[in-house]
Amino acid sequence: MSTTPNYGLHLTDSDTERFIDWRQNLNGAQGDSDMKVIDETLAIKADGITYDDATGTIQLTSKGEPIGEPVEGGGGRWGELKDLIPDEE
Numbered sequence: 001m002s003t004t005p006n007y008g009l010h011l012t013d014s015d016t017e018r019f020i021d022w023r024q025n026l027n028g029a030q031g032d033s034d035m036k037v038i039d040e041t042l043a044i045k046a047d048g049i050t051y052d053d054a055t056g057t058i059q060l061t062s063k064g065e066p067i068g069e070p071v072e073g074g075g076g077r078w079g080e081l082k083d084l085i086p087d088e089e
């Protein structure tokens with residue numbers, strides 16, 4: 001079975017895989033199901049973004065350290081934020 005390169009999500013390229021096996025890989029109780037991997041990854045990413053209501057700024061962090069300068073929040077400035085997110089090592 002193949003997986004995605006970044007997060008190891010299961011890919012199915014076989015017509016012979018049983019439905020129950022596919023479903024378990026996608027959303028099963030085992031620790032490496034795709035939904036658990038996605039949930040854990042999003043939690044890590046969300047923990048790295050803080051919003052300061054007093055100043056209206058958004059700060060990205062990695063391993064507890066700020067990344068770049070705070071960005072003014074609001075106004076749909078996601079393009080600026082995307083450029084500040086470092087690639088995973």
